[in-house]
Amino acid sequence: MSEKPTTIKEIAQLLNISVSTVSRALHNHPSIGSGTISKVQKLASELKYEPNQTAIFFQKGKTYTIGVILPELSEAFFSSAISAIEDTAYKKNYTVLLAQSHDSEQKEKQLVEKMKNHRVDGLLVSIAKSTSSFEHFEMLKRLNIPVVFFDRIPPIPNIHYVACNMETGTIEAVTYLLKKGHRVIGLINGPKTLFASGERQEGYIKALVKNRLKYDPSLIANCDLTEEGTVAAVNKLLSNKRKPTAIVSFNDYVSLFAIRHCMRNHPDKIDFVSYANLPLINYMDNIPLASVEQFPALQAQKATDILLDLLNSPKSSPQEVQAYYKIIIESQLVENTH
Incomplete structure (x- = not known):
């Protein structure tokens, strides 16, 4: 049988003082004399007293x-x-x-x-x-x-x-590929429900417009971030009339799936730029040219x-x-x- 935990009430009875005095003494309250504080804390230590966290939380509302x-x-x-x-x-x-x-x-x-x-x-x-x-x-x-x-x-x-800021990150990614000589660049984006997918698309469009290239919506493929979804997105992009020579992909995992699929099924070399800059990149045989660090x-x-x-x-009033x-x-x- 485990021993029952010591309570403040028991310490108060043993020292013949009030419960409130014990409580204050345990917290070194200035209204309690140093002698009483010393006696209370010594006995609490001997009896292995532990504060009741539930009671403290209830008292503080946290x-x-x-x-x-x-x-x-x-x-x-x-x-x-x-x-x-x-x-x-x-x-x-x-x-x-x-x-x-x-x-x-x-x-x-x-x-x-x-x-x-x-x-x-x-x-x-x-x-x-x-x-x-x-x-x-x-x-x-x-x-x-x-x-x-x-x-x-x-x-x-x-x-x-x-x-x-995924928009500026995407502008950087597309501009980097343009400087590498690519003119047809695809985007494997994430689910439309994600706010970041919209940011990536905006950045992709802005980078093309900034470099006086025509925006072609058929060069964007959304996926659910699974391997199957990524493969479907890659196949959609590579069956396009204007086949991309480079692809910006939603994150490093999507890049991993896409690169592996391209290596096995598409003979033409496709360059990738990704997002997240995760450590897994260091263990891939074929890696994205660059990755957008998201910190x-x-x-x-x-x-x-x-x-x-x-x-x-402090809690603000309802009127604020x-x-x-x-x-x-x-x-x-x-x-x-x-």
Whole structure:
């Protein structure tokens, strides 16, 4: 049988003082004499007294826990983000509760409900690729549970977010391929539900127009980011009347699928530029010429800073118009050397 934990009430009875005096003495309150503080803390140590965290949380109206919902914890991009979130949160004495949506809208909605029921103080979210309705986040807003989005941002107004500038990153990527002599450049984009897919398309169009080239919508193929979806997108682009000699692809995983498929099934050399600049590039035999760095750790760290700031700032009155954090980090094209 395990021993029952010592309570403040028991310490008070043994020292013949009030419960409130014990509580104050344990917190070194200035209204309590040093002798009493010393006696209380010595006895608490001897009896192995542990503060009742549940009671403290209830008293303060906080659990000092933040929830994190990401598409895939196994992806190097999100692993890097997790490390930054944990480092930033733990420095402020917050616990991190992690969960993954596996890129499912339904699972994401279930996780938001579970996080709410676990009484997290706030949430950090990178949305699933299939998420197209956002009432689960509206529910959190009504409950005054702050949410900060990063990397994958929902296309809705009045949200806090940190994102990488995918439009300028795409302009850099297309311009890089144009300088390499390519004139017919395809784009394997992500799902239309993702805000970043729209940014990539905008950047792609702007880069072509800026270089006085005609925009051809048939040179864009959206995919669901799976290997099968990527293969279908590659085949669509390479069966085009104007067959591309280079392709900008949604991320390094999509590039990996696409390059492998091209090596096996298409004899003509296709140059690729990708996004994310993940470590996996170093283990590929055939790699993209360059990759757009999206700084996942920096995005996650800034998002965590924002969430902690929201949690520790005085609550605004209902009449006040809330200001929303909108932080954009500039991407950077990184040329691959091996």
